[in-house]
Amino acid sequence: MTLTRKRIALFGLTIGLTAASLPCQAGSKDQDDDHSYTVGISFDSAEGKYGSPYKYRTDTTDLSFSKDIGQVTLAANLPYVAQNGPIGSIIVAGHPVIVDGAPEIRNGKDVLSKSSARIIYGHEHGIGDMDVSAAYFFANDNPHAPLVDAKLDIKLANGNASEGLGTGKYNETISSDISQELDNWLGALSLGYTEVGKIPGANMKNFFLETVDLSYKFNKVASLGATFNNGSATTIGGPAQRDITLYYGLEVAKAVHMQAFMLKGMTNGSPSRGFGISANSDF
Numbered sequence: 371m372t373l374t375r376k377r378i379a380l381f382g383l384t385i386g387l388t389a390a391s392l393p394c395q396a397g398s399k400d401q402d403d404d405h406s407y408t409v410g411i412s413f414d415s416a417e418g419k420y421g422s423p424y425k426y427r428t429d430t431t432d433l434s435f436s437k438d439i440g441q442v443t444l445a446a447n448l449p450y451v452a453q454n455g456p457i458g459s460i461i462v463a464g465h466p467v468i469v470d471g472a473p474e475i476r477n478g479k480d481v482l483s484k485s486s487a488r489i490i491y492g493h494e495h496g497i498g499d500m501d502v503s504a505a506y507f508f509a510n511d512n513p514h515a516p517l518v519d520a521k522l523d524i525k526l527a528n529g530n531a532s533e534g535l536g537t538g539k540y541n542e543t544i545s546s547d548i549s550q551e552l553d554n555w556l557g558a559l560s561l562g563y564t565e566v567g568k569i570p571g572a573n574m575k576n577f578f579l580e581t582v583d584l585s586y587k588f589n590k591v592a593s594l595g596a597t598f599n600n601g602s603a604t605t606i607g608g609p610a611q612r613d614i615t616l617y618y619g620l621e622v623a624k625a626v627h628m629q630a631f632m633l634k635g636m637t638n639g640s641p642s643r644g645f646g647i648s649a650n651s652d653f
Contacts, residue, residue: 410434414646421638426455451498499529499536516550539567558583573606591621613640625652
């Protein structure tokens with residue numbers, strides 16, 4: 371398996387997750403067949419109003435695992451979420467949303483509508499909705515050809531919806547990624563469509579997401595890159611998603627990779643700002 375395949379597998383895993391999700395590190399075409407699975411941990415923090423009058427902050431610690439089986443990569447992410455915001459909010463496709471008219475959504479307290487003059491802020495934390503995916507990589511005998519995959523991603527409903535840590539509904543995402551290397555440059559494009567589990571009062575809708583990534587590898591251990599996300603609104607009448615992430619990747623040891631990144635939102639559909647760090651190891 372090539373490092374490029376590892377990279378695009380992680381790249382596609384972010385589709386449909388938070389806009390501040392882990393970006394991806396540039397790889398190379400060097401063979402790495404001794405490593406068949408990857409374990410990782412990441413932390414990211416994002417804050418913004420997301421088109422509402424209220425300020426939110428969401429901190430996510432994410433454990434990830436991926437396994438290669440032939441031309442298929444299976445992956446799973448388990449997040450631990452800490453959310454600060456108005457009581458009566460939920461997480462929709464990674465973005466907090468005020469639920470309008472749905473009672474007792476969090477800790478048995480009535481949901482406050484968007485027009486309410488009295489806003490009560492709270493803090494909730496716990497296990498969020500788990501994410502599982504399967505990606506199929508199309509075979510190509512030409513080592514210089516682009517790498518292409520097709521993927522199915524499912525967000526489970528295990529997070530506690532009554533505390534705003536999940537939606538209580540499943541999301542399904544289909545996507546396709548294409549990645550191409552040229553000397554020290556690596557570019558990738560991902561197109562995805564997410565069908566969102568609907569919750570009464572939340573005005574949620576299905577959405578598209580396009581992601582463009584470009585990175586440059588300075589040497590065998592260090593790389594710098596940028597990821598641009600552009601997506602449709604996750605709620606009816608809500609703002610579109612648009613943000614850019616800058617990241618720095620470092621291979622601190624053989625098969626051990628770290629990244630630090632910063633995010634800047636460009637619309638109310640994305641966080642105003644965010645930052646994070648990640649580490650993963652190949653085995």
